[in-house]
């Protein structure tokens with residue numbers, strides 16, 4: 001893949017290595033949003049079909065991206081927290097059960113489990129990384145598999161750690177979860193779109209994904225997949241459009257008890273959002289055209305030369321087999337002054353994030369090796 005920078009409106013004067021914070025908007029996505037906005041100048045332009053068509057296309061694109069056959073198992077959500085709360089509120093736990101999470105994972109995938117375990121008397125177990133940096137990712141994965149034991153009812157985690165990029169082997173985690181009868185709930189927000197995700201191989205019960213990072217969409221829209229375990233679940237809200245036959249606007253007050261098929265009962269009210277849905281759809285079409293495996297390859301080409309230099313200067317970065325190419329943490333050498341480094345990086349107009357003990361770097365298809373080298377030069381020049 002070649003640089004895709006021309007598809008974005010990023011300024012030349014700064015370096016954006018921070019897609020894990022928020023993706024920049026593609027020109028075609030911006031155009032779709034403006035078109036959606038203009039449509040409502042005259043509401044006659046908004047037809048009944050418009051309430052359903054784009055959302056359905058969007059479900060198909062996401063189903064394709066995560067390798068799910070039935071697109072009616074995919075729903076539009078407003079945030080990852082909404083999708084994760086939907087999952088948690090449809091799981092019943094008892095005293096003695098355990099929910100397994102990863103140490104310091106993103107709060108949207110912690111609070112719903114904190115509530116569920118507190119209310120049921122179940123235990124919340126957060127699997128910590130080892131103290132040492134040697135074989136950190138590998139050992140952390142081993143600890144995770146070991147923590148999934150009889151009595152574990154839920155395993156909820158991301159494919160990569162949001163702060164340092166450690167990759168968790170979801171195929172193995174899925175196998176182990178099925179062995180003990182635990183549900184597997186994935187927060188794909190920091191990986192899906194940039195890292196290949198195969199629902200057929202992983203067999204998750206739910207996959208939740210905010211749209212504004214690696215799906216390259218706008219803010220306040222995301223997508224979620226719910227498997228058969230949630231088929232008789234109760235949605236967070238009761239909205240008319242999720243009821244069977246809602247396409248017949250004249251018959252809406254013939255109230256129905258049945259929901260739309262698959263997982264559509266969980267879709268957010270006003271899911272037809274005429275601005276955000278077309279934007280998200282354009283973004284996903286492009287992501288699917290690129291293909292996450294090529295995005296990984298491109299991100300690798302951006303950082304391939306710079307990472308060995310950083311390592312020579314005492315910076316620590318996880319081995320390739322235990323991290324994504326699109327998101328990784330850089331741990332500072334002993335004695336380095338993090339505040340000074342942060343200031344210098346900012347001064348040079350380089351955008352990265354600082355999360356916990358790590359500088360989080362997250363390139364994408366608009367970055368170049370030269371841009372990453374700019375960051376490398378700042379780091380090796382700052383004592």
Ligand SMILES: Cc1ncc(COP(=O)(O)O)c(C=O)c1O
Pocket residue numbers: 020078079080081082106108158162187189190210
């Ligand atoms: C792993 C992860 N999940 C979810 C989110 C966003 O969650 P929400 O959509 O609930 O705001 C983030 C944002 O940084 C994240 O890193």
